[in-house]
Amino acid sequence: MGSRVIWVAPGCIECFWCQQLAGEVFAHGERGTEIRGAIRLDHQTSSNSSDRSPIDVAVLSDEESNFLQFVADGCPTKVIRLEGDWSAVGVADPFEGLDFGESGNPEVRKSGSPA
Ligand code: SF4
Numbered sequence: 001m002g003s004r005v006i007w008v009a010p011g012c013i014e015c016f017w018c019q020q021l022a023g024e025v026f027a028h029g030e031r032g033t034e035i036r037g038a039i040r041l042d043h044q045t046s047s048n049s050s051d052r053s054p055i056d057v058a059v060l061s062d063e064e065s066n067f068l069q070f071v072a073d074g075c076p077t078k079v080i081r082l083e084g085d086w087s088a089v090g091v092a093d094p095f096e097g098l099d100f101g102e103s104g105n106p107e108v109r110k111s112g113s114p115a
Pocket residue numbers: 008011012013014015016017018019032033074075076077078079080
C-alpha cells in the first residue's frame with residue numbers, strides 16, 4: 001500500500017468544520033487550518049502544503065482515515081486535499097445506520113416520540 005497525504009491549500013476561511021469533526025487531524029493555525037504533527041511522519045504541524053508528509057498509519061488507522069474524505073468533501077472552500085493511495089481506506093458515511101425517520105431529522109425517533 002502506498003502512502004497517504006493530507007494537506008490544506010490556501011483559502012481556508014476558518015469555519016472550524018474540519019477541526020470540530022476530526023480534531024486529532026486538524027488544528028487551528030495562524031494562517032488557517034493545519035495538519036497535526038501527531039499524525040504525520042515528519043511530526044511537524046503545518047498546512048503540509050509544501051512538505052506533503054505522509055500520514056503515520058501507525059497512529060491513524062485505515063478505519064480512522066476513512067472519515068477524512070467526508071470531512072474534505074464538506075470543506076466549504078474545498079481546500080483539504082487528499083493525495084496518494086486512499087484506495088484501501090474507502091469513503092465512510094458517518095450517517096450510515098442512523099434512522100432519520102420520515103421527517104429526515106435524526107433527533108426525531110421513528111416512533112414519533114421525542115427523547
Ligand atoms: S473545513 Fe475548510 S475552510 Fe473550514 S476550517 Fe477546515 S480547511 Fe478551513
